[in-house]
Amino acid sequence: MPDQPHQPTPAGRPDAGPYDALLLLSFGGPEGPDDVLPFLENVTHGRGIPRERLKEVGQHYFLFGGVSPINAQNRALLDAIRKDFADGGLDLPVYWGNRNWTPYLTDTLRSMSDAGHRRILVLATSAYASYSGCRQYRENLAASLAVLAEEGREPLRIDKLRHYFNHPGFVEPMIQATLDALAELPAAVRDGARLAFTTHSIPVTAADTSGPVPGHGDGGAYVAQHLDTARVIADAVQAATGVERDWQLVYQSRSGAPHIPWLEPDICDHLTDVHAAGAPAVVMVPIGFVSDHMEVTYDLDTEAAARAGELGLPVSRAATVGADPRFAAAVRDLVLERAATERGLAPRRCALGTLGPSHDICPAGCCPARTPLPAAAGID
Template identity: 75%
Template sequence: MPETLTSTDPAPYDALLLLSFGGPEAPEDVVPFLENVTRGRGIPKERLAEVGKHYFLFGGVSPINEQNRELLAALRKDFAGHGLDLPVYWGNRNWAPYLVDALREIARDGHRRVLVLATSAYAGYSGCRQYRENLAEALEQLRGEGLPELRVDKLRHFYNHPGFVGPMADATLAALAELPAEVRDGARLAFTTHSIPLSMAETSGAPDDPARGTPGGAYVAQHLEVARLVAEAVAAATGVADRPWELVFQSRSGAPHIPWLEPDICDHLAALHTAGAPAAVMVPIGFVSDHMEVKYDLDTEARAKAAELGLPVTRAATVGADPRFTAAVRELVLERAAVERGVRVERCALGTLGASHDVCAVACCPNPRAPKPAAAQL
């Protein structure tokens, strides 16, 4: 029988790494940052400057690093307030502070067993395996420097944890309340996430993942689950039981001849307007914080499209450093620590898909270009 989680002992872990995407913090950072993101693809600087135009609209600064600083501080405060003695570090895949530097600091501080919180809630190559590939690369670099060996484990996907779903539901209610009263009850919910190639979506998740039973693979199935859970919470709070909702996509960046997940949020808003919807709420369930793909793709492009159509829209906030989310991270840390010590504990998850696996299979979310070593897998 699983036990209720009561211990605040993080053993065998002695550090937590907050691992994120990273972003530029000055105009001169934009092209070098995009070179890091697209490394190995041979994209010319002129094209990268064009791609980076949305960063220049915001002074060349992505909000993501400051948001990660806020989350880092919130995690440290939550841990200290609940007696969890575990240092928290921060590293990025594509910009300072870099992942390899964070791991080097962890090793030099004497830590050896590291848990990793990636700022992505879902299964998929870009959201999970690529982070683990970057971890493997960084660990190999540290071995070459003669530093002590680190063992790194990644926290499970948290998309259906109440500490993620609850804040998203409340943010959706707050966004609904911003709409004029006469259109509020008829407003549609547009749950948004990053579009990915269809081939990547179809291979997302472990081969034996229950979510793979849903067409579209784990990436789509997990997002649909969160959308359903949030929509049900909104219905219960508002008394509008039959409010239509749909999962839609944004931030496509690939070649036009390669099929990606659709519909795009702007196309969806146009379809809602044509169908006579009185208003819409955009709910960015695919993102942990209000970074550039939220600020530009939703708050700038999608809002401009809605204004062109004359369709009232609002946008729900992301979870950010919500205290319920930081508490969820603490619970996930202690859950994984207990499992590593051989203790069976209750694994908190809402909905029908259950708690995600702790350790990824080798066949999880394969690299779309070429196989590469990945950390934290069977």
């Protein structure tokens, strides 16, 4: 079937059918000091982490008044998406649910059921393939749907939007943010500045089983997708500045046991190494994150910035896409793309880089956990 544009309704409005609602699905975060420990207990449920260790981690939040930025940023993104939908003539209500804090996913799905919604699209606030960024959200959806089924509710059909790490609406704001961060550096070191593309470290075994890479086998998508996005941004920055820069994909926010291998190098170790090698400055580009939440504001703006200060290394940090209007427009594009596909059309599928657009339906065995649970919105 030939490539077709997104199809409008007979009245000329964009058509999201067969879907009747969009759910923004995110991680959640505390919104006050009394929320911090209960939130961390939700995050680590079943992992046997001592309460004293949770109190140590909680200090990161207490530095910011016990409030994670993520919920406010999700509210801003909701506003941006709703505005874009309204401006673009797309009549599709948008809801929000979290994995670990209010508004909880099950409560949101219950509200959507009460409102009569039955075909729901999900946008997860994770752009890449991984267990915690994709499969675990699908497990959360399945668990919530099971609760609603036990309540005797009519079944909901839920589909998840594809990974959007290489959609222009995600990448282009990061390109501009990198250029803006370069401009913040002193002129004397700007042209020699390295780019450190940062993302969340995960266990090596999880990275190796994080979904298929076109032409390269069944695993390794997490690292491959980040590298492809980083390369697109680095090339665009070179084109804009006329300067070819060294760059590297590095990691942050490791939380696992010391004896389990996780992806490296850590951003703080990387800063130490490039400083020793003579780099005059570094721009940290958090391509692995949709918004400036706690793992950005603490791990980069606080911890990594402190390491750079100790070294006397000038650093700046690029903003994440957040509620950028281009990202909101990308969400609309992804919704209409998936809706057209469900109606049997072959819509244009936007993607930069070399990997092409990601799959719509997660294949069986993609991003498994050690003890995987039932998962919705894919092939279990």
